[in-house]
Amino acid sequence: MALPLGMDNYFNNATYNSIADVMLPHTTNSYWYEFDEISKYNVHLNYLERMWAAWYAYIGNDVLATGIMSFLMHEIVYFGRSLPWIIIDRIPYFNKYKIQDQKVPTAREQWECAKLVLISHFTVELPQIWGFHPMAQYCGLTTSVPFPSIWTMAYQIAIFFVLEDAWHYWTHRAMHWGPLYKNIHKIHHQYSAPFGLAAEYASPIEVMILGLGTVGTPILWCAITKDLHILTMYVWIVLRVFQAIDSHSGYEFPWSLHHFLPVWAGAHHHDVHHEKFIGNYSSSFVWWDWLLDTESGPEAAKRRRERRALKAKKAA
Incomplete structure (x- = not known):
């Protein structure tokens, strides 16, 4: 889905709360197509901001885009951060740092x-x-770009x-x-x-x-x-x-x-x-x-x- 012509100043417009506010109806274009289109018209955005905008443009529904991203983020962060501790529990060397060293799960x-x-x-x-x-x-x-400082x-x-x-x-x-x-x-x-x-x-x-x-x-x-x-x-x-x-x-x-x-x-x-x-x-x-x-x-x-x-x- 291409960003409408003349919308290159949209992302600096504080009156919009979401990227999908001004997006055209969703099509079957790929995520990277959306990324390329947004990059054409918004050269002032950094790479992460363009990836962010492309995600909302690709999904075409703010509730769905936020829901998927939020849930995946939570699962990846929770189990990703837990994994090092699971590994440490299996390595005897670290037992000297275990607070209750007789109770390894x-x-x-x-x-x-x-x-x-x-x-x-x-x-x-x-x-x-x-x-x-x-x-x-x-x-x-707000979900729009650019990101806050x-x-x-x-x-x-x-x-x-x-x-x-x-x-x-x-x-x-x-x-x-x-x-x-x-x-x-x-x-x-x-x-x-x-x-x-x-x-x-x-x-x-x-x-x-x-x-x-x-x-x-x-x-x-x-x-x-x-x-x-x-x-x-x-x-x-x-x-x-x-x-x-x-x-x-x-x-x-x-x-x-x-x-x-x-x-x-x-x-x-x-x-x-x-x-x-x-x-x-x-x-x-x-x-x-x-x-x-x-x-x-x-x-x-x-x-x-x-x-x-x-x-x-x-x-x-």
Whole structure:
């Protein structure tokens, strides 16, 4: 499908929210034909932007184009990021970095976990992904090119990390309340020593509740500011999925991020949560657990004893 003549300035027109807004009716042309046609009339776009525009032009339906891309992206990122941890679990050398070194997941455990995760992806997440585009575009999200600047994407993603972390802390902490734990969250705690694939091993209700923080945070931002590109949201989700999988990896390395960024939670923080079944409710950062004294583990217990001793000394 060729881009209509005279539309070479379209992509700089902020009044359009989607590429398909001005595309001609879809034909049977190939993706690369669309890419070549868009490249002819939009030489100011970089290669990735032309590939992006060609995808929406080739599919000819924004909802379908976004749905396919979103679902494939999630599956490739989730299982692609989990694969290195599966391989590491099979290499004895890395056992010295395993936080609970006596609890290496078996191949059967990995497979059983993968099956439940796949079922959840197709029955819970796929319908939500399919309805994402209409809802997001209604709130003002754009799919057009050119892409936003790196700076714009960086500060928006930083805000999403902070807001989502607050949502995760309070909902996660609530799910450790008796009835909610028994009926919803207990499934996720089947593995007291987590591993990468188990990041989304959870009940459908939990997947929806926690997923609301990941998807709802940028949608809320978009509804308020009317300034969000779907590429920014994709990068945010990729980073959030990476964070979730890495925090469940069960490995603590000398180069782990929390050694350089003390407020970052990391694998050790979340591994203790799975081992002790209480405390360390945050996802990305540790400040909510610090502030509300819900840290778990021997180091946190030692700090509490020291604070009590100091308080008693002052009162004497």
